[in-house]
Amino acid sequence: MITLFDPIRFGNIAADNRIVMAPLTRDRAGPGQVPTPLMATYYEQRASAGLIVSEATQISPEGQGYLDTPGIYSAEQMAGWRHVTDAVHAKGGKIVLQLWHVGRISHVSLQPNGQPPVSSTARRANGKTFTAKGFEDVSEPRALRLDELPRIVAEYRQAARNAIDAGFDGVEVHAANGYLLEQFLRDSINDRRDIYGGPKENRARLPLEVMNAVVAEIGAGRTGLRLSPVTPVNDAKQDSDAQGLLNYFVEQLAPLKLAFIHAIEGATGGPRDVAPFDYAALRSRFKTGNEHGAWIVNNGYTRAMAIDAVASGAADMVAFGKSFISNPDLVSRLRLDAPLAALNSDALYGGGALGYTDYPPLDPALIVKARGERSLTQRL
Numbered sequence: 001m002i003t004l005f006d007p008i009r010f011g012n013i014a015a016d017n018r019i020v021m022a023p024l025t026r027d028r029a030g031p032g033q034v035p036t037p038l039m040a041t042y043y044e045q046r047a048s049a050g051l052i053v054s055e056a057t058q059i060s061p062e063g064q065g066y067l068d069t070p071g072i073y074s075a076e077q078m079a080g081w082r083h084v085t086d087a088v089h090a091k092g093g094k095i096v097l098q099l100w101h102v103g104r105i106s107h108v109s110l111q112p113n114g115q116p117p118v119s120s121t122a123r124r125a126n127g128k129t130f131t132a133k134g135f136e137d138v139s140e141p142r143a144l145r146l147d148e149l150p151r152i153v154a155e156y157r158q159a160a161r162n163a164i165d166a167g168f169d170g171v172e173v174h175a176a177n178g179y180l181l182e183q184f185l186r187d188s189i190n191d192r193r194d195i196y197g198g199p200k201e202n203r204a205r206l207p208l209e210v211m212n213a214v215v216a217e218i219g220a221g222r223t224g225l226r227l228s229p230v231t232p233v234n235d236a237k238q239d240s241d242a243q244g245l246l247n248y249f250v251e252q253l254a255p256l257k258l259a260f261i262h263a264i265e266g267a268t269g270g271p272r273d274v275a276p277f278d279y280a281a282l283r284s285r286f287k288t289g290n291e292h293g294a295w296i297v298n299n300g301y302t303r304a305m306a307i308d309a310v311a312s313g314a315a316d317m318v319a320f321g322k323s324f325i326s327n328p329d330l331v332s333r334l335r336l337d338a339p340l341a342a343l344n345s346d347a348l349y350g351g352g353a354l355g356y357t358d359y360p361p362l363d364p365a366l367i368v369k370a371r372g373e374r375s376l377t378q379r380l
């Protein structure tokens with residue numbers, strides 16, 4: 001039987017176990033949106049994950065929506081990321097970069113020349129973002145013109161190239177959580193009248209062009225995708241037919257044979273049952289002709305749920321977010337069924353080492369005490 005702790009190969013990636021560190025925005029990039037040495041330490045500490053998905057990383061200055069998030073469009077950013085990928089690889093880990101364009105979830109103060117953010121629509125989202133002044137309402141966007149969309153696709157493609165050149169094992173295209181690609185996908189947001197709006201075939205067009213361009217640039221074996229079929233975050237109201245939309249999108253992607261799809265089940269960071277959705281139906285479409293692609297699941301998984309998801313074959317890998325922040329050695333804690341350290345949620349976004357690189361690894365004495373065992377070495 002396959003377990004959560006068994007190795008797996010998917011695409012060009014060979015992972016030591018099936019535990020994924022989910023992408024986590026931490027807002028600690030330096031000037032120029034450059035990854036810092038502290039960020040390299042943070043990822044290095046978590047390198048025992050089978051796969052790390054980096055925090056969301058903007059593909060262009062226009063793709064930024066929050067203060068101090070990193071980019072992957074300048075030589076300085078690539079050099080900063082190179083320290084991260086080297087540190088993770090030196091510890092035997094694997095890391096892919098999450099490619100991000102926030103679309104309308106941004107603020108003019110974060111945009112080049114104070115311009116409005118761009119989206120599928122000119123309608124403002126009802127939501128907030130984090131700027132130099134703290135939490136502020138997101139700004140009114142400008143709808144991208146038809147003739148600008150090739151530029152967006154080219155920016156994703158270049159960002160994927162930059163990620164590989166910075167040493168990443170691959171990329172995950174962020175098509176979730178109410179950001180640009182979901183702003184095109186969902187009919188609750190996309191109000192275009194051109195060939196990128198209207199029926200689902202049109203709304204999926206830009207995300208499909210992006211996936212095709214990224215695969216053409218770096219290969220399908222290094223390319224993954226993140227989806228959140230029913231999440232309501234960032235004012236992403238439900239699509240009128242989420243199942244039909246996502247089924248179509250994944251069917252169109254099947255011939256590409258992507259390395260993985262990473263599905264957020266339910267409301268991101270919230271209830272798993274926010275709206276009915278058949279994830280197994282998506283998984284079967286992804287696996288068609290691509291049995292070695294990894295189906296990664298995420299959102300509120302406990303140890304028992306994760307073990308069961310892999311053992312039952314419902315998922316190939318399971319991603320953990322917040323518990324990876326407070327437990328850099330989450331993999332060994334799950335293996336040992338050791339207690340997990342609590343998260344300091346005041347230190348999630350911005351700041352320095354506090355609540356970032358100062359979470360200690362497991363103290364073996366703690367488990368011995370918890371179990372009343374005389375020696376841990378028998379279990380290791």
Ligand code: 8OZ
Pocket residue numbers: 025056066176177268
């Ligand atoms: C939390 C804060 C800011 C951004 C996402 C990239 O939800 C994010 C994000 C999460 O995908």
